Amino acid sequence: MRVILDVKGVSKGFGGVQALRDVDLEVRAGEILGIVGPNGSGKTTLFNLISGVYRPDTGRIIFDGVDVTSLPPFRRTVLGIGRTFQIPRPFKRVTVMENVAIGAMFGSSSVGVEEGFRVAEGYLKVFGLWDKRDRDAESLTPVERRLMEVARALAGRPKLLLLDEVMAGMPPGELDGFLSILREVKVREGIAVVAMVEHIMRAVKDLAERVVVLHQGRKLVEGPTREVFMDKRVLEVYLGRT
Amino acid sequence: MRQYIPFLPVVAIYGTLFLTGLLLEGMWQPMALLAFYGALGQVFNIFLGLTGYVDFGYVAFLAIGSYGMAIAASSLYEDLGWWIVPTGFVLAFIMASFLSIAVGAIALRLKGAYFAIATIGVSEGLRYLIEGTGLWGGSMGIIVSRPLREAFGREGANSLSTFWADSILYGIALVAAFITLMILKSRAGYAFLAMREDEEAARVMGIDTTRYKLLAFFISASLGGLIGASAWTLKMNYVFPSDVFDIVYTIEAIIIVLLGGSGTLLGPLVGGLVYGALKYWLAVTFPGLQLLLFAPLILVIIVAFPQGIIGILRERMGSAFRGVIL
Numbered sequence: 001m002r003v004i005l006d007v008k009g010v011s012k013g014f015g016g017v018q019a020l021r022d023v024d025l026e027v028r029a030g031e032i033l034g035i036v037g038p039n040g041s042g043k044t045t046l047f048n049l050i051s052g053v054y055r056p057d058t059g060r061i062i063f064d065g066v067d068v069t070s071l072p073p074f075r076r077t078v079l080g081i082g083r084t085f086q087i088p089r090p091f092k093r094v095t096v097m098e099n100v101a102i103g104a105m106f107g108s109s110s111v112g113v114e115e116g117f118r119v120a121e122g123y124l125k126v127f128g129l130w131d132k133r134d135r136d137a138e139s140l141t142p143v144e145r146r147l148m149e150v151a152r153a154l155a156g157r158p159k160l161l162l163l164d165e166v167m168a169g170m171p172p173g174e175l176d177g178f179l180s181i182l183r184e185v186k187v188r189e190g191i192a193v194v195a196m197v198e199h200i201m202r203a204v205k206d207l208a209e210r211v212v213v214l215h216q217g218r219k220l221v222e223g224p225t226r227e228v229f230m231d232k233r234v235l236e237v238y239l240g241r242t
Numbered sequence: 243m244r245q246y247i248p249f250l251p252v253v254a255i256y257g258t259l260f261l262t263g264l265l266l267e268g269m270w271q272p273m274a275l276l277a278f279y280g281a282l283g284q285v286f287n288i289f290l291g292l293t294g295y296v297d298f299g300y301v302a303f304l305a306i307g308s309y310g311m312a313i314a315a316s317s318l319y320e321d322l323g324w325w326i327v328p329t330g331f332v333l334a335f336i337m338a339s340f341l342s343i344a345v346g347a348i349a350l351r352l353k354g355a356y357f358a359i360a361t362i363g364v365s366e367g368l369r370y371l372i373e374g375t376g377l378w379g380g381s382m383g384i385i386v387s388r389p390l391r392e393a394f395g396r397e398g399a400n401s402l403s404t405f406w407a408d409s410i411l412y413g414i415a416l417v418a419a420f421i422t423l424m425i426l427k428s429r430a431g432y433a434f435l436a437m438r439e440d441e442e443a444a445r446v447m448g449i450d451t452t453r454y455k456l457l458a459f460f461i462s463a464s465l466g467g468l469i470g471a472s473a474w475t476l477k478m479n480y481v482f483p484s485d486v487f488d489i490v491y492t493i494e495a496i497i498i499v500l501l502g503g504s505g506t507l508l509g510p511l512v513g514g515l516v517y518g519a520l521k522y523w524l525a526v527t528f529p530g531l532q533l534l535l536f537a538p539l540i541l542v543i544i545v546a547f548p549q550g551i552i553g554i555l556r557e558r559m560g561s562a563f564r565g566v567i568l
Contacts, residue, residue: 051446077448087448091439102436105429106448113429156448 001028004105004160004192010059012045019045022059027160032186032193034208034225036232041214043196044086047162050194051083052076060102064159079106086165088143088145090137090152097133100190102156103111106154121149126181142145143170147178154185158209163195179207205229213237248507252419253509256280256412263408272522274408278473279518281415282491282499283510285469288422289462290496291505292431293455294438294536295350298358298492299365302345303338304474305486306368307467310334311475312384313533319389326393328403331471338462340468341368346459350452354442361491369487383482388473399479407476414468415511421461422507428541430454497540503550512551 005026006042011018020042027033037043048054050061050071054098061069082103091099100120104111111119125131132140138150144164153161167175186193197204204211204225211228213220215237221228228234256277263273286300311330319326349360374380383567390399397527425431433454436444445451475481502513520539524532 046477053446072452073445074448077446083442083446088442091436091444093444094435094439098432098435103430103447103448105432106436108448110448111434113427116429118434153445 002032003027004029005049006062007079008047008060010046010049010056010061012056018050018217020056023214023217023219025212025219026187027192027194029114029159029192030186030190031210032183032208033058034200034211035109035194035196035214036204036211037214039198040216042168042217043198044164045217046214047083047164047194047196050076051081051162056069057089057103059118073120074106078108078110078153080157080159081162082107082153082156082160083162084146084149084153084164084166088142088149090145090148092137092138095107095134096129096137096140096148097121097124099137099148100129100155103152104155104157105155107158109155109157111169119155120151120224123127123155126185127151143174150182154191158191160194163193165196165198167195167197175203179203182207189198201229244421248250249295249420249423253416254513255515256394256416260409260412268410269527270404274309274411274523276518277408277411277467279410279414279498280410280465280511280516281418281469281473281519282495282515283502283514284422285420285462285465285500286537287462287506287510288418288425288465288497289320289458291422292425292434292438292458295354295455296358296488296496297361297459298496299345299361299363300463300495301364301487301489301491302361302368303341303466304470304491305365305462305483307334307338307383308474308481308486309378309469309470310337310482311471312386313378313391315386315393315475316384321395323393324398326389327476330475331468334471335464338470342460342463343456346456346463346482350455350459354508365487365489369483372483380479381483383480385480386502387479390476390479403477403479410472410476411469414465414472418465419507419511420464426457426507428506430457434505464479487540490552490561497544499550500544500548501550502542503552503554503556506550506552506556507553540549541554 003026005027007023009022009024010020011022012020035043049056052071055070060067063076063079063081064077068079086112090104097117097120100123101116104119105113105116111128124133127150129144129148137148150166167178172180195207208225210223212222213224213228213234220237221231221234259276263270270294289297296325310333314330314333315326318329322329345364347355352360372378378384390402394402433449436447436449437451437454441451474486490511498513498517501517502511503509519535523534526536
């Protein structure tokens with residue numbers, strides 16, 4: 001399969017702390033890749049490098065054939081990288097509908113106002129937020145805010161969707177619903193998804209085809225989901241055994 | 243056509259002011275004062291209201307515009323005749339927009355309070371540059387009464403100052419309101435909405451926030467230049483740096499926008515009416531005490547109603563009417 005995202009040897013330090021060391025990552029078009037690792041392993045830094053919040057100290061990031069290493073975030077979004085935030089950042093005093101419509105208007109789809117609202121309608125229905133479309137986003141529950149962020153990111157028609165801990169705090173029942181929606185949308189639109197997960201291993205096992213484990217800023221293991229979770233080194237990191 | 247409906251109340255209010263001034267004895271100047279505040283608010287709202295950034299040096303654009311008109315009038319009247327006024331407006335527009343691009347390209351990279359401080363610096367700096375180097379007459383300013391008399395005759399110059407200079411303000415206010423409506427209804431309006439809520443998230447959503455900020459700054463500043471050209475140079479017939487760089491005008495613009503409802507179409511108009519009327523009434527009723535009473539009153543209103551008059555009305559009316567009152 002075609003490689004949509006090629007991260008080549010990126011490193012990033014903050015003062016004395018080396019958050020990422022020489023990490024390589026390949027994401028293929030249409031696949032779901034899980035990134036797991038304990039707190040402080042460098043997951044969020046990696047996301048911020050890919051979405052453009054930070055620039056790497058070394059290494060390059062190639063997205064869909066374009067070197068995006070030093071492009072600002074909005075350009076990457078227009079090229080087709082969508083993301084959610086670990087702590088959701090809805091436009092609070094803006095309606096749910098408008099939030100998602102803004103995602104559509106300025107993402108890689110770049111549509112007009114009317115078309116933006118039409119696209120938003122579809123995603124709000126898919127994520128069960130249609131009844132709350134006219135409410136301000138700040139009135140949503142934390143789980144609804146996450147769903148709205150995913151809808152907002154998807155409305156921009158990304159080729160690659162970065163989900164930052166989007167499943168954290170979801171009740172098991174809703175989690176299943178969310179996973180099936182995500183799989184369905186992914187298949188329908190052929191987008192690649194990189195989901196970053198700290199704790200909910202069940203979600204990764206159910207969702208991801210491939211998993212990368214980060215540990216202390218390095219890539220520890222990479223492979224098909226089932227094999228990775230059997231790997232002795234991964235068990236060590238998570239369970240602290242030798 | 244439906245999208246132009248919110249523009250009707252704007253036209254109706256400015257039209258009423260204009261006709262009241264024209265038809266009622268002694269009302270032209272009070273109405274012109276309201277039109278000045280309406281125009282100032284309307285034009286400043288395009289930047290403050292849409293971006294949420296406070297430009298404390300905004301008066302610099304009005305000032306540079308008034309110089310644009312004064313330079314055209316004082317140096318070209320022999321060649322151009324009455325064409326100096328259109329030329330003056332073009333020059334005012336160009337000078338204000340150049341200043342806005344120069345200032346904006348640097349200062350708009352700063353956030354929040356840093357931006358506000360930088361802009362005060364620009365305005366005060368420009369004033370001292372003019373006074374210190376003797377540029378454009380230095381602290382002596384430029385007096386244009388003679389060139390205007392020569393170009394228009396005594397009668398013409400008189401009506402230019404007492405009628406046309408004020409009437410043009412109504413026009414600027416309407417143009418600014420129309421531009422605001424067009425922006426609010428377009429993609430750009432949603433870009434500004436997202437940016438005011440969370441600039442970083444807006445950038446991640448694909449919005450080139452710097453470009454939009456610069457666009458709003460540019461439109462607001464260049465229209466501000468036209469206000470300075472008309473309300474000061476044409477009306478007063480002189481430009482003194484200590485008058486035109488007075489920070490009081492910036493503060494009045496901020497109060498008007500916040501009072502009426504930042505980022506709304508009608509807000510600056512309503513804010514300008516309330517502010518102008520209140521100021522006028524206090525000055526007549528409590529002469530000498532007006533500022534002492536005015537400042538705490540404004541403070542209380544803004545603290546109590548941070549969304550402004552129009553903001554509150556929209557909230558009360560519910561979502562069905564949000565699209566009507568902008």
